[in-house]
Amino acid sequence: MKTFEEKWTAWIDDQLTGRELDDFLASLPDRAAAEGEKQEAKQLGTLLREQAVSLSNADFFSHQLRQRIEKDDQEQDHEQEQESSGWWTIRRLLWGAAVSFAVFLACAVFVFQNKTPQSQSQYLTEILSYRVDPNVSPNASITTFEKKDDHVTVLWADGLQSFPKEYAAK
């Protein structure tokens, strides 16, 4: 459903036809005044068209525009170049950081692996390497228990006739 303003505008621009036009004209309280206004609207349109402004220095306008577009395009290319080179720098930094971290990790693992055996006491190592002569003590058995939390190692020797002198002193 068109509003009065829409119908009026369509009528001024000769866009109202058929039954819609008849209904609209019939609804006008003063047909003569409306026709006068329509005529004025047409005059206004003619005036606006006749007084339209021209572009002076049109060729210079185009020239200036061409230069501006070229400059903008160059700046855009430059920005894209900078953006891509910046991204390359960031990628290089990321790669550098990742390689450094991997090297650090490898070194740390190596150092800890070498350190762990040293944490065991030299005394225990010597005891474990001890061999009991089966001819002298056929029922001898030596067992070690280690409790790492308390840093305690228990040596359980069973069936030995005597303990070697050199260890008794330690």
Place this chain on the structure above:
Amino acid sequence: MRTEATDVSELELVERCQRGEAAAFDELVTRYRTRVFGMIYNMVHNEQDAWDLAQDSFVKAWKSIARFRGKSSFYTWLYRIVMNVSIDWLRKKQVKGAGTEFDDAVQLREVDPASKTLPRAEALPHQRMEREEIRTRIDEAIAQLTPEHRAVILMKETEGMQYHEIAEALGCSIGTVMSRLFYARKRLQNLLRDVYENV
């Protein structure tokens, strides 16, 4: 819409522009520069501003022409850019409140006889003065309309655009266009009655 040169089809030029051919865009500029400038001048009433805004509009058109899908005609698409640029500029100016919109110091420039686009012959001094007076009255009257009302009446009366084209260019409904035309015409008829009755 009548343009300055129509040897090559508009669609072909647009396609060439989309392939990055600046020369094709130059051709489109030649076709529409006068109308675009005139349209913007009627919106802002300042020749220098109109020149700058027309340049801005064409630069925007060049940058976004790759996105033009041909759903509307090129000039409707271009006018949408022109209107957005002009209305944004007017709104910013209103917010800043920098003096009156109409600048008495700005005189309507005479057409450069060397320009290719010039259809007019040299006017006599009294004719020139009369034309300037009329132009001033028109500018003052249009300045009293809102940017949206200005856009609608100028596109309709000076550009001869259809309702749906104006609606497309302004991003509003046809009903809104017709309603705005109604009020813009009424206002200008009141303000310019003595001018068009005596011309």
